[in-house]
Amino acid sequence: MMETFPGKRRPTGLDAGGRIGMAERAATIKDVAAAAGVGIATVSRVFSGTGAVAAGTRERVLAAAADLGYRPSALGRGLRTARSGGIGLIVPDVTDPFCAELTAGVLACARTLGGHVVVDAAHGDPAREAEILDRLVEQRVDGIIAVPAGDESGWRGAARVCPRLVFADRALPGLPEVPAVLADDAGGVRALVEYLAGLGHRRIAYLGAAAPGATPGVRERAFRDAHAPAGLVLDEDLVVPARPARDAAYAAAAGLLQRRDDVTAVLAAGHLLGEAAVLVARELDLRVPADVSIAMVDDVAWAELCDPPLTAVARPARDMGYRACELLLRDRARRGPAGPVLLPTELVVRGSCGALRSARPGGRPSGRSRPHAETIR
Amino acid sequence: MMETFPGKRRPTGLDAGGRIGMAERAATIKDVAAAAGVGIATVSRVFSGTGAVAAGTRERVLAAAADLGYRPSALGRGLRTARSGGIGLIVPDVTDPFCAELTAGVLACARTLGGHVVVDAAHGDPAREAEILDRLVEQRVDGIIAVPAGDESGWRGAARVCPRLVFADRALPGLPEVPAVLADDAGGVRALVEYLAGLGHRRIAYLGAAAPGATPGVRERAFRDAHAPAGLVLDEDLVVPARPARDAAYAAAAGLLQRRDDVTAVLAAGHLLGEAAVLVARELDLRVPADVSIAMVDDVAWAELCDPPLTAVARPARDMGYRACELLLRDRARRGPAGPVLLPTELVVRGSCGALRSARPGGRPSGRSRPHAETIR
DNA sequence: CCTTTCGATGGAAACGTTTCCATCTTGCCG
DNA sequence: CGGCAAGATGGAAACGTTTCCATCGAAAGG
Missing domain, CATH: 3.40.50.2300 (Response regulator)
Incomplete structure (x- = not known):
């Protein structure tokens, strides 16, 4: 069982100066088989769990493997199993x-x-x-x-x-x-619009991601569609697209907020857009939510750290990843035309959206001296 | 249904009929060789770039490969090349x-x-x-x-x-x-202590990550060591460890800020700790930086979104990853005792740390009515 | 006590590459 | 015009696994 490794030690000659430990060459299934005095098939059976192996044999194999520091190679296995x-x-x-x-x-x-x-x-x-x-x-x-x-x-x-x-x-x-x-982005955006409308906002701006090509903008459509049911009329000028990058988002937000001072609420369709909105509002000395309300899609960590904390639509990112993986690996069998899995979103109300005083239905106060509007939470 | 996906039909690899159309089974080097009328060695040479292949042959091989949708298998290659x-x-x-x-x-x-x-x-x-x-x-x-x-x-x-x-x-x-x-975390922490000391702070608290076992806390040591040179005396009670988790961090911060109302500045040794400090300060109605200054290690995105924006030590995370990978893959040759690669940090001063009025050298104001201290930026 | 059956085991063939080596053409130089 | 070098090419052996198939032994049933 002692028997040192035979031949071929350094195939490529790299790594000339000895490495830390020993590990001349990684032990293979053959080495283990030899050391345990069994056939390679048996070793394979022990490690892959398939087939029956006598308890004693299994132990011997395991011991030999441990002794040699054997790790089955995923390459060999993958090649054989095509997986x-x-x-x-x-x-x-x-x-x-x-x-x-x-x-x-x-x-x-x-x-x-x-x-x-x-x-x-x-x-x-x-x-x-x-x-x-x-x-x-x-x-x-x-x-x-x-x-x-x-x-x-x-x-x-x-x-x-x-x-x-x-x-x-x-x-x-x-x-x-x-x-x-x-x-369910559409549902999230809808909830946001309804929420803002409920607070009295009439001119809500939409900061959206300009999809490079295809995506027709589920969120944008939802934003549009939510207007009528909420008793709002859509102002096309308030639907502003931005490339999904920090600078573009900032530019878009700045453009919007400077151009239209009658906007009382901004719905950012993503955390990057939300960030831009917050930054621009600060830069323009607009108080949130007194002067302008801000809400966004994606409840990222900083939403809570903002001052005031940002109202956001939480999307179950982690679950989505989990489910996607599950869909990929688990359900190999059933394939229905089930359509996409749609996970629910949740409106997390924080302090960044204020109620509009009905006394002044449209428009944002021009001065900075206006008292805080009522805030939620 | 048409069975949309090519989900492996012949588990045993029989492949009964001629497979002219598209990939019944993934094409192998053998298929390409046959289609191009050459030996597999030649195909291999074409794809691996090694050896010489006549221009005409190469083209034929490439054409055949493209036709068959051939992709060399990393498993086969990996097995052979042990890489x-x-x-x-x-x-x-x-x-x-x-x-x-x-x-x-x-x-x-x-x-x-x-x-x-x-x-x-x-x-x-x-x-x-x-x-x-x-x-x-x-x-x-x-x-x-x-x-x-x-x-x-x-x-x-x-x-x-x-x-x-x-x-x-x-x-x-x-x-x-x-x-x-x-x-260079130590350098970063040192810079932070010096900066705070320069603003007049005398009682600086340290919110640090409690390493589960080993790490002796480079940052904590740096914090301690920076005291004397900055003319500060260390108060052991102000060095508080926390497990690196949100709840633990929050608890630690809350405990600290409630127990010691004479602390005028908090140095958080990580963004999680910083987050906790910000949240606790808000909860306790402490104004930043008027009542307490906050600074942290790790210049994450939200540091700028905070109100006020947080002073932080930026660490070159991306570079670190890049360098680590480079070190791993590139420099196979030279292995000196060179010691660890140390990348510089940078102090990013924002508005979360205020100068202490010398009139009231120690201690944080108890009421909320105190006017803002001078803020930087 | 003989036969059947089943559990345990080993041999060997794949899996898809790379690469050594041998073979076959050539072109070139003497 | 012959031999030789060099380029192009194909065959075959590895790489480390899984798995089919055959073998061997023993237990069980007759």
């Missing part, structure tokens, strides 16, 4: 709190199902998205979860190559056959 | 802004070097850390970047098994042989 146990996750940006939360959900689910996750960020670039996808396919991941950046044609081709594909957060209208896990 | 091209990243929490930023850096670097990244979160649990590590080794990643959670003994064993290991953000004192990329 890597990995799943790919493509998000726009790992730094984005929403994406990060979604990622956490995916990780949690993958963990329970015994898989690993290969993450990459496409930064909204379709070319980069395609490239990442390519790499993932090459890695033979078992499935891919993507928050697609709107380039429909790219994904159409992808859907054919992909082992399994699930969209999260956004779906592509042209690809209804790809399962998707979405938040 | 997966993947790197593992273990962070405490992907949701944490710092970790997310670090991850982004790793992704960026891996991308340029043509590798993929397997991410997982250990949530400060050594057992989980070990488990993740195990999986990564099993995946045969080429290297691992970890933000270790302090369990030294666990990592000691790991360092032996690991292909290559680099620590980021934290190093383990017992494992000096593991390369590390760190931020």
